[in-house]
Amino acid sequence: MRSLLNFIVRYHYFILFILIECFSVILVIQYNNYHRASFLNSSSNVSGRVYSSFHSVFQYMSLKSANDDLNQELASIRENLKTAYKNNEVKIVELYDSVYIQQYEFLPAQVLNNSTNKQNNYITLNVGRKQGVSKEMAVISSKGVIGVVKDVSDNFASVISLLNRNLRISAMVKQSGYFGSLFWEGKNYQFATMEDLPNHIKVEIGDTIITSGFSIMFPKGELIGTVSEVNQSKSSDFMTLTVKLAVDFRNLTHVMVVKNLLRKEQIELENLTRND
Amino acid sequence: MIKVLPRNILRFIVLILLQVWVLNNIQFSGFVNPYLYVLFILLLPFETPGWLVLVLSFFLGLSVDMFTDTIGMHASASVFMGFLRSFVLQSIAPRDGYETGTYPRVFYYGFTWFLKYSLLLVFLHHLFLFSIEVFNFKTFYFVLLRTVVSTIFSSILILLSQYLIFRK
Numbered sequence: 361m362r363s364l365l366n367f368i369v370r371y372h373y374f375i376l377f378i379l380i381e382c383f384s385v386i387l388v389i390q391y392n393n394y395h396r397a398s399f400l401n402s403s404s405n406v407s408g409r410v411y412s413s414f415h416s417v418f419q420y421m422s423l424k425s426a427n428d429d430l431n432q433e434l435a436s437i438r439e440n441l442k443t444a445y446k447n448n449e450v451k452i453v454e455l456y457d458s459v460y461i462q463q464y465e466f467l468p469a470q471v472l473n474n475s476t477n478k479q480n481n482y483i484t485l486n487v488g489r490k491q492g493v494s495k496e497m498a499v500i501s502s503k504g505v506i507g508v509v510k511d512v513s514d515n516f517a518s519v520i521s522l523l524n525r526n527l528r529i530s531a532m533v534k535q536s537g538y539f540g541s542l543f544w545e546g547k548n549y550q551f552a553t554m555e556d557l558p559n560h561i562k563v564e565i566g567d568t569i570i571t572s573g574f575s576i577m578f579p580k581g582e583l584i585g586t587v588s589e590v591n592q593s594k595s596s597d598f599m600t601l602t603v604k605l606a607v608d609f610r611n612l613t614h615v616m617v618v619k620n621l622l623r624k625e626q627i628e629l630e631n632l633t634r635n636d
Numbered sequence: 637m638i639k640v641l642p643r644n645i646l647r648f649i650v651l652i653l654l655q656v657w658v659l660n661n662i663q664f665s666g667f668v669n670p671y672l673y674v675l676f677i678l679l680l681p682f683e684t685p686g687w688l689v690l691v692l693s694f695f696l697g698l699s700v701d702m703f704t705d706t707i708g709m710h711a712s713a714s715v716f717m718g719f720l721r722s723f724v725l726q727s728i729a730p731r732d733g734y735e736t737g738t739y740p741r742v743f744y745y746g747f748t749w750f751l752k753y754s755l756l757l758v759f760l761h762h763l764f765l766f767s768i769e770v771f772n773f774k775t776f777y778f779v780l781l782r783t784v785v786s787t788i789f790s791s792i793l794i795l796l797s798q799y800l801i802f803r804k
Contacts, residue, residue, distance in 0.1 A: 373686040377719040380694050384715055387708030388768060410703070414657050475660070475704070477669050479769050482705045518705065546770075547778070 411472045411484060412516075419470075419613075426613045433502040464579050465619040467491060469499075472516070476549040476609045481521040483507060487617060488515040498577040498618040504606035505529065505584050506615050508577055517617070523549055523609055531584055531603075532572040536561055539572040542584060542603065549609050551588065554601040563590050569603050576623050640681060648696065651676050656703040659793075668782065670789040671710075673700055674761050675797060677718050678754055679741070682734045686722055693718030706769070713765035717757050728752050742798040754794050759787045 368375060473484035487493050489512050499506040499519050508527060511518040520527045523544050531542040531554055540556040554569060567587045573580025589602035620626075655673040662670065677693055684692075697714030701707050725740070728749065738744040740753065762783045770779055 373690075373719075373722075376687050376690050377715065380690055380715045381712055381719075384694065384697070384708045384712030385768070388712060388771075390707075410656075478704075478706065480706075546775075 412486060415470075415472045415486075422611070422613055425611065429502065429614065436502075461622070463620065463622050465621060467493065467617040467619060469493075469517075469615050469617055471612045471615060474521070474609070474612050476521075476523055479525055479546045481523040481609075482510070483519040483521050483612070483615075485517045485519060485615065485617070486515070488512045488517050490514050492619065493517045493617050496577060497620075498579075498582075499615050500578075500582050500618060501607055501612065501615045503583070503608075505571060505578065505582050506607060506612070509617065521609065522552065522605070522607075529578065529584075530572040530574045531569050533557070533561075533563055533587075534568040534570045534581075536563070539574065540598075540601075542569070550605055552585065552603045552605055554603050555598060557599050557601065559592060559597050559599050563587055563599070563601060565590065569601070576620060576626055577618070579618060579620075644676075644680070647679065648676055648692075652696070652699050652703075655700055660704065668785045668789060670786065670793050671758075671762065671765070672790060672793045672797070674714065674717060674758060674790070675794050677714065677721060678757060678794070679739065679802070680721075681739055682725070683736075689718045689721060690715055709765060709768055712768060713761050716764045717761040720760055721757060724753060724756055741802050742795075743802070750798065751791075751795070755787070755791055758790050758794065759783065762787050762790070 467487060469485040469487040471483055472486050473482075475481045483499070483506065485493075485499070493509060493512050495509055495512060497509045499509060505522060507519045507521045507524070508529075509517050510520045522529070525544060525546050528541050528543045530539060532539040538557055538561050540554050542552055542554045544552045557563070565587055569584045569587060571578040571580060571582040571584060583606045585603040585605040587601050588604040591600045591602070593599065651673045655671065659670050659672055673696060676696055677689070680689060680692070693714040694711050697709075697711035698707075700710040704710070725734075730745065730749070740750070742750045763779070766779045766782050766786075
């Protein structure tokens with residue numbers, strides 16, 4: 361016992377180092393497994409507040425480009441006013457109209473924190489549980505797909521960015537309708553990779569890539585980007601595409617959270633089929 | 637000696653806010669990011685006991701982690717750096733050892749000594765940080781590239797701070 365104590369006293373520096381280092385590494389691994397302690401992430405109240413106070417000051421710097429974006433979006437909405445009106449109408453007379461059911465609701469949100477320089481990037485939004493945001497909702501902007509909500513607190517939401525190696529989304533080549541899965545390789549923030557496409561189909565550089573709508577989260581047809589490189593390997597039956605993302609993640613201010621109103625129904629039905 | 641404590645607490649807070657508010661938004665070519673907050677570990681007094689360096693490094697890293705959603709990464713890298721600090725200090729000590737009442741700064745031990753001290757520790761910290769972020773060995777050269785470029789930027793900031801703020 362005494363020699364053990366002597367040993368601990370003598371090597372306390374090294375032992376303490378090993379203990380703290382192991383603890384940190386366990387934290388990292390748990391984090392990678394999506395079991396983050398909920399009070400330690402940026403949607404928690406303390407750091408969320410620090411970020412929003414910072415954001416309220418520096419928001420002014422990007423005001424001009426944000427205004428341009430909003431103007432542009434306003435113009436495009438005016439162009440489609442007829443269809444937009446139709447959707448709103450359905451929402452108001454929901455009791456009587458059985459022809460149209462509104463499936464998606466769009467909740468505007470502002471980006472409080474964002475990064476592009478890590479392997480697993482996350483975005484913090486200024487909306488949360490009180491505004492009706494919940495886990496696994498899709499996030500898009502007027503230009504294209506942004507990511508998926510991961511955690512929510514009362515007033516903030518933490519979003520897995522498309523620039524995150526843990527996120528894969530189901531994507532589709534608009535021109536031909538073939539689908540594959542799209543992910544980010546962790547290098548250049550402007551390009552993502554799409555794989556699992558059959559080798560025999562024709563894909564041209566410049567073709568549009570959209571969401572397939574097969575996942576419950578994203579509506580069908582949201583823009584992801586355009587094809588910038590086609591890699592057809594002779595050894596496998598699948599080809600890989602490099603996709604230039606439509607959204608500039610370095611310059612992100614206003615986004616929308618997508619709420620799928622029929623989500624529960626679809627999950628229940630799919631679980632029923634799966635259990636068979 | 638009494639003044640040392642509040643000065644270090646203030647430095648801890650200022651460096652974290654500077655890191656989170658300003659430096660994390662500087663992203664040269666998309667992935668290069670200077671990490672100035674390690675300056676806190678570099679500037680701890682020589683007399684700081686080893687266990688305290690480790691504990692302080694851990695909380696320093698964890699504070700940065702809380703703001704960047706990378707729980708554990710900066711903490712583990714900082715602890716690694718804090719652990720190596722005493723060995724680096726020993727190996728580059730001047731012939732007469734370190735005098736009491738002096739601090740690890742350019743002002744006391746000269747430019748060459750400080751450059752060796754900071755460059756070595758910052759490089760090891762960044763290498764650990766980027767390795768644990770990627771968590772595999774497939775992209776080793778990419779990690780090395782990020783480490784070298786980020787080390788250069790961080791070191792420039794650290795050296796500048798020596799001439800602009802910690803002149804004495």
